Amino acid sequence: MKVAVMGYGTVGSGVVEVIESHEKVIKKRTDGEMLEVAHILDLRDFPDDPHAALFTKDFNDILKDEEVKVVAEAMGGVNPAYDFTMQLLQAGKSVVTSNKELVAQKGVELLATAKENGVNYLFEASVGGGIPIIRPMDQCFAANNIEGVAGILNGTTNFILTKMIEEDMSFDEALRLAQENGYAEKDPTADIEGFDACRKVCILASLAFGKHVYPNQVATEGITNITLADVAYLAGVHGVIKLLGQIFYMNENRIAAFVSPAVVFRGSQLASVNDVFNAILVRGDAVGDVCFYGRGAGKLPTASAVVADMVDAAKHTERRKIFGWSEGAEDYVADYRDCIEMQFYVRAKADQQAVQTRFHDVKFLSRRGQPSDETAFITDAMTENTLRKKLEGVDVINIIKVTNY
Numbered sequence: 001m002k003v004a005v006m007g008y009g010t011v012g013s014g015v016v017e018v019i020e021s022h023e024k025v026i027k028k029r030t031d032g033e034m035l036e037v038a039h040i041l042d043l044r045d046f047p048d049d050p051h052a053a054l055f056t057k058d059f060n061d062i063l064k065d066e067e068v069k070v071v072a073e074a075m076g077g078v079n080p081a082y083d084f085t086m087q088l089l090q091a092g093k094s095v096v097t098s099n100k101e102l103v104a105q106k107g108v109e110l111l112a113t114a115k116e117n118g119v120n121y122l123f124e125a126s127v128g129g130g131i132p133i134i135r136p137m138d139q140c141f142a143a144n145n146i147e148g149v150a151g152i153l154n155g156t157t158n159f160i161l162t163k164m165i166e167e168d169m170s171f172d173e174a175l176r177l178a179q180e181n182g183y184a185e186k187d188p189t190a191d192i193e194g195f196d197a198c199r200k201v202c203i204l205a206s207l208a209f210g211k212h213v214y215p216n217q218v219a220t221e222g223i224t225n226i227t228l229a230d231v232a233y234l235a236g237v238h239g240v241i242k243l244l245g246q247i248f249y250m251n252e253n254r255i256a257a258f259v260s261p262a263v264v265f266r267g268s269q270l271a272s273v274n275d276v277f278n279a280i281l282v283r284g285d286a287v288g289d290v291c292f293y294g295r296g297a298g299k300l301p302t303a304s305a306v307v308a309d310m311v312d313a314a315k316h317t318e319r320r321k322i323f324g325w326s327e328g329a330e331d332y333v334a335d336y337r338d339c340i341e342m343q344f345y346v347r348a349k350a351d352q353q354a355v356q357t358r359f360h361d362v363k364f365l366s367r368r369g370q371p372s373d374e375t376a377f378i379t380d381a382m383t384e385n386t387l388r389k390k391l392e393g394v395d396v397i398n399i400i401k402v403t404n405y
């Protein structure tokens with residue numbers, strides 16, 4: 001079967017490489033059908049690439065090629081990926097994607113268009129890189145009420161935090177290494193400010209609870225405020241800092257979801273997830289906690305998930321995979337600051353007595369080289385709004401949520 005690839009960056013070139021290097025195994029899984037890359041769309045020139053003859057800058061070469069039945073979109077960004085995907089689905093071609101920004105923003109429309117046209121829109125690679133999570137979330141938890149999800153969803157930030165925690169490496173050096181390894185987004189702001197993890201939270205929440213969640217509904221905080229001082233205080237109580245996406249089921253009509261740095265204590269499955277690895281912990285009422293772990297970014301792991309979707313789409317040209325959710329609503333995602341109780345790590349310029357008078361029960365932390373006017377502590381469980389009220393007038397340096405996963 002003829003296929004096409006749109007975008008020849010880290011993921012797109014990985015897709016072509018995996019299709020070629022894994023021809024035998026793919027053939028077995030498609031009942032003898034080969035995936036033959038007929039076009040590669042990219043605006044850049046790749047004169048020395050062995051696939052030079054396949055390159056095109058004209059999207060119509062793919063759209064108008066009736067033999068092309070499956071297209072991998074690895075362009076990233078909403079435009080023009082949205083427009084291209086829409087046109088392909090309307091033309092009766094299945095599209096598979098690693099583009100989490102597009103699925104998070106436009107998933108509900110694209111899935112509806114795929115349904116109307118009897119084709120597939122698949123996006124296993126959009127969350128967790130090579131980790132199978134979309135199908136399990138959609139299918140394997142069908143007999144559960146999902147109570148919550150907590151995930152380390154961004155490889156770049158997990159790599160940076162691991163280097164800071166384990167090797168005392170500076171933030172900038174760790175980011176540079178992550179970029180060299182092909183983990184980071186084109187603009188790494190999306191990684192370090194949490195936007196990439198936010199998009200993945202939207203996709204997981206939409207799948208888990210059946211209504212579209214948009215990125216602007218998910219409060220998002222990145223890792224740029226994390227310092228080695230915070231790392232050191234928490235090391236004393238066997239805690240590590242991870243960038244977590246968390247989703248809480250509240251009732252039929254409401255969920256809470258946010259992305260932020262979070263303290264995870266040793267003993268949690270999430271605490272030992274290091275480097276570029278991601279992990280997604282899903283809590284179901286029948287099954288309990290289930291944890292999915294693997295490489296969350298990088299060329300071949302992500303391409304592995306994209307090509308698996310291509311194989312699935314190639315095998316199901318006459319049958320649709322039933323992925324989908326309904327339109328979201330403005331008040332569907334609650335403000336977690338009002339309603340989710342959790343513990344907090346706080347570092348402040350204050351003395352312990354001043355802290356003690358505001359909080360009944362706190363655990364004070366210490367570190368080597370602690371300035372005499374600095375106090376760090378972990379609070380009892382409370383909402384973030386309650387915490388902020390209690391801290392009014394205190395010179396706070398940093399606040400980090402503590403997760404209960």
Ligand code: HSE
Binds near residue numbers: 196298
């Ligand atoms: N930049 C992303 C990450 C790539 O670091 O996780 C995979 O989505």
